[in-house]
Amino acid sequence: MKAAALRYLPLVLLAIVWELAPRLHLVDASALPPLTAVARSWFSLLVDGDILFNGVSSLLNLLYGLIGAIVVGIALGVLMAWYPTFDVFATPLVRISYPMPKSALIPVMILWFGLGAGSKIASVFMGCLLPVILSTYNGARGIEQTMIWSARALGASRWQVLREIVLPGAMPEILAGVRNALALSFILLVAAELLVGQRGMGYLISFLGDGGVYDGMFAAVLTVSAFGFFADRCYLLFMRWMLQWRE
Amino acid sequence: MGMGGSGIIFDEVCHTYRPRRGRPVLALDKISLDVRDREFLALLGPSGCGKSTLLYLLGGFMPIESGSITTHGKPVTGPGPDRGIVFQSFALFPWKTVRQNVLYGLEKQGMPRAEREQRTKELLELVHLSAFADSYPSQLSGGMKQRVAIARTLAVDPGILLMDEPFGALDAQTRALMHEELLAIMQRSPKTVVFVTHDVREAVYLADRVAVMSARPGRIKEIVSTEKPAGAGSEFLQTPEFAEKVEHLWGLVRDEAIRAQDAAH
Numbered sequence: 193m194k195a196a197a198l199r200y201l202p203l204v205l206l207a208i209v210w211e212l213a214p215r216l217h218l219v220d221a222s223a224l225p226p227l228t229a230v231a232r233s234w235f236s237l238l239v240d241g242d243i244l245f246n247g248v249s250s251l252l253n254l255l256y257g258l259i260g261a262i263v264v265g266i267a268l269g270v271l272m273a274w275y276p277t278f279d280v281f282a283t284p285l286v287r288i289s290y291p292m293p294k295s296a297l298i299p300v301m302i303l304w305f306g307l308g309a310g311s312k313i314a315s316v317f318m319g320c321l322l323p324v325i326l327s328t329y330n331g332a333r334g335i336e337q338t339m340i341w342s343a344r345a346l347g348a349s350r351w352q353v354l355r356e357i358v359l360p361g362a363m364p365e366i367l368a369g370v371r372n373a374l375a376l377s378f379i380l381l382v383a384a385e386l387l388v389g390q391r392g393m394g395y396l397i398s399f400l401g402d403g404g405v406y407d408g409m410f411a412a413v414l415t416v417s418a419f420g421f422f423a424d425r426c427y428l429l430f431m432r433w434m435l436q437w438r439e
Numbered sequence: 440m441g442m443g444g445s446g447i448i449f450d451e452v453c454h455t456y457r458p459r460r461g462r463p464v465l466a467l468d469k470i471s472l473d474v475r476d477r478e479f480l481a482l483l484g485p486s487g488c489g490k491s492t493l494l495y496l497l498g499g500f501m502p503i504e505s506g507s508i509t510t511h512g513k514p515v516t517g518p519g520p521d522r523g524i525v526f527q528s529f530a531l532f533p534w535k536t537v538r539q540n541v542l543y544g545l546e547k548q549g550m551p552r553a554e555r556e557q558r559t560k561e562l563l564e565l566v567h568l569s570a571f572a573d574s575y576p577s578q579l580s581g582g583m584k585q586r587v588a589i590a591r592t593l594a595v596d597p598g599i600l601l602m603d604e605p606f607g608a609l610d611a612q613t614r615a616l617m618h619e620e621l622l623a624i625m626q627r628s629p630k631t632v633v634f635v636t637h638d639v640r641e642a643v644y645l646a647d648r649v650a651v652m653s654a655r656p657g658r659i660k661e662i663v664s665t666e667k668p669a670g671a672g673s674e675f676l677q678t679p680e681f682a683e684k685v686e687h688l689w690g691l692v693r694d695e696a697i698r699a700q701d702a703a704h
Contacts, residue, residue: 339531341524341530342591345500346520347520348543348547357532360534361532437535438577439577
């Protein structure tokens with residue numbers, strides 16, 4: 193009980209400071225509206241359906257891009273680890289694109305896929321692909337040779353080994369890579385939505401900010417942060433459930 | 440022995456180890472060796488002599504570059520359920536429970552569900568792990584893990600059992616118990632066993648014959664019969680015959696171990 197209370201203490205302190213600083217005119221209230229004003233604004237955004245409409249739009253685009261990256265990334269990563277010829281071809285491409293800031297691709301995606309959902313999904317997909325490929329590749333490469341040989345000696349075909357041994361064997365690394373991708377997906381989606389478009393949480397933030405509705409803008413920013421936080425928490429639970437075979 | 444030949448025949452098997460960097464090294468030099476049906480043969484030699492490589496070639500895990508290996512007259516071209524293998528590192532599937540590990544090979548063999556559940560149950564009884572059927576490998580001790588690996592391999596009933604220093608990672612007491620358990624299992628369902636080890640006592644105690652290998656490049660230096668009186672148990676370890684055999688084999692291995700050590704420096 194005490195430990196839990198202590199854990200939330202910094203949050204409570206932050207909230208108090210946030211509320212008091214503008215009220216006591218320590219900071220400009222238009223630069224940092226009091227937390228209660230932000231909360232009021234959040235409530236009206238919720239009642240008006242702005243958060244629901246933009247939130248659902250954002251989450252759908254995020255899911256499409258992320259799931260696409262997970263499926264394609266795992267497939268490519270396993271193929272690279274399993275087939276040397278594929279490895280020779282793909283590894284230099286992966287190495288070259290790895291250090292590139294993923295957000296630099298957003299304008300390219302807008303150019304190719306337009307101002308709507310297409311460019312958002314593509315931005316998330318492109319940004320999340322590499323971490324999934326690399327973690328899958330490393331996971332599949334790290335599997336003990338003897339485990340693969342054991343499966344082969346028990347009568348598994350090469351394809352069965354790939355599906356039934358390499359893939360589950362690489363799962364701890366894959367899941368860790370997907371967690372990175374999940375965090376990246378929020379960054380890329382909001383960045384893309386801030387740039388162009390007429391829906392999504394990023395759009396809501398820039399729309400309210402441009403209109404001078406700063407308490408609303410903060411409410412939208414906090415909402416996105418909460419989305420990200422809860423998505424990560426849920427994912428951690430899922431990860432723990434998937435890896436319960438580990439000590 | 441008929442024309443087809445029973446057991447395993449190694450005929451002038453060579454293997455060259457090719458590291459990514461550096462020069463290729465001849466690891467096995469014209470190994471010729473016959474293993475009789477239902478014989479327990481130990482491959483004894485210093486580390487790096489290629490004894491495990493020879494076992495992997497027999498398992499079909501690596502291509503045979505020159506020479507040939509046949510089992511019951513058929514050339515080895517790849518892995519198969521007629522040759523089961525047990526590794527020092529256990530090589531269990533950690534995301535599967537003990538039962539699922541043992542079931543895996545039976546599923547690959549296409550055994551009907553009820554039958555494979557029954558067979559798995561029997562095998563877990565054989566290795567005294569029925570109580571741990573639903574545990575994951577990470578929850579087991581080293582000795583228990585190796586018993587699961589043995590059960591998994593025996594489940595598909597291979598005619599030939601390959602063992603790659605299977606008890607090398609276990610403490611001395613566990614190893615002694617595993618020796619007795621393995622001999623008991625072999626008595627119940629005899630198999631042709633090729634057992635790789637660098638432990639002289641282990642080789643003498645378990646095997647019918649011991650093939651001593653030289654330091655790199657691996658050659659068969661001498662083959663020593665270590666057949667025990669029928670039904671001999673662990674009391675055999677106390678007899679002068681046992682001590683004599685160990686002494687003789689140690690003499691053969693010692694020179695090679697020294698050579699292997701010098702080569703490593």
